[in-house]
Amino acid sequence: MHTQKISETPLDFAEAIKEDIKSSKDDGVLKCVQCGMCTSTCPAARHSNYNPREIMERVFEGDETLLEDEDLWNCFYCYTCHSTCPVGNSVCEVNQIIKQFAISKGIAYEQLYDYLGFADSYFNAAIGAIPSNFYEEISEDVDGW
Numbered sequence: 224m225h226t227q228k229i230s231e232t233p234l235d236f237a238e239a240i241k242e243d244i245k246s247s248k249d250d251g252v253l254k255c256v257q258c259g260m261c262t263s264t265c266p267a268a269r270h271s272n273y274n275p276r277e278i279m280e281r282v283f284e285g286d287e288t289l290l291e292d293e294d295l296w297n298c299f300y301c302y303t304c305h306s307t308c309p310v311g312n313s314v315c316e317v318n319q320i321i322k323q324f325a326i327s328k329g330i331a332y333e334q335l336y337d338y339l340g341f342a343d344s345y346f347n348a349a350i351g352a353i354p355s356n357f358y359e360e361i362s363e364d365v366d367g368w
Contacts, residue, residue, distance in 0.1 A: 236285040240320045252317055254310040255279045261304035261314050273297035275304045275314035282317060290325040296334045 234253075241252050261275035262268045268275060273294045281289050289295060298318045305313035325331035 234283065234285070236287060237282050239324075240282060240317055252279075252282065252312060255283070255308075255312050256310060258309060260307045260309060261312070264303045264307045265298075265314075266301060266303065267297040267299065271297040275318075278314055278318060278321075279312070282321075289321050290328060290330050293334070295321060295325075296331075 237252055257276060257280060259276045261279075262277075265273070265275050267273040271294065275298075278289065278295070295318060298315055300315045300319065302313065302315055304315055305311075308314075322331060322334075326335065
C-alpha cells in the first residue's frame with residue numbers, strides 16, 4: 224500500500240508526533256537518548272517482538288513503515304516505559320500517536336478489531352479488562368513459563 228509521507232526529513236516525523244494533540248508537548252520524544260530503559264522494563268517487549276527503543280530509533284530515522292508494523296500493536300499503554308525513562312519520554316504516548324496516524328491513513332483497521340474488547344468491557348462493566356480474544360494467547364504465555 225502506498226501512503227503519502229508525513230515528513231520530508233527524518234526528524235520531521237518526530238516533530239509531527241511532538242505536535243500531535245495527544246503529545247505532552249514537553250519535547251520528550253526529541254530528548255530520547257536511546258538508553259533502552261523503556262525496553263528493559265516493557266511487558267510487551269518481554270512477551271513479543273515489540274521494542275520501545277527501536278520504535279523511537281525508527282521515529283528519529285523518519286521510518287514511516289512503522290505505520291504498518293504489526294509489533295506496534297503489542298503495546299497496551301501500561302506507561303512502564305514512561306515511568307522508567309530518565310528524560311521523561313513516553314514511548315507509549317508516541318505509540319498512540321503513530322497508531323492514530325496509521326488509522327487516519329486507513330492502514331490499521333484490522334488491528335483495531337482486537338481493541339474492541341476493551342470498549343465492550345467499559346460499556347458492560349465500567350472497568351477495563353483483558354478482551355476475551357486474548358485469553359488463549361495469555362494462557363500460552365503463562366503456561367509456557
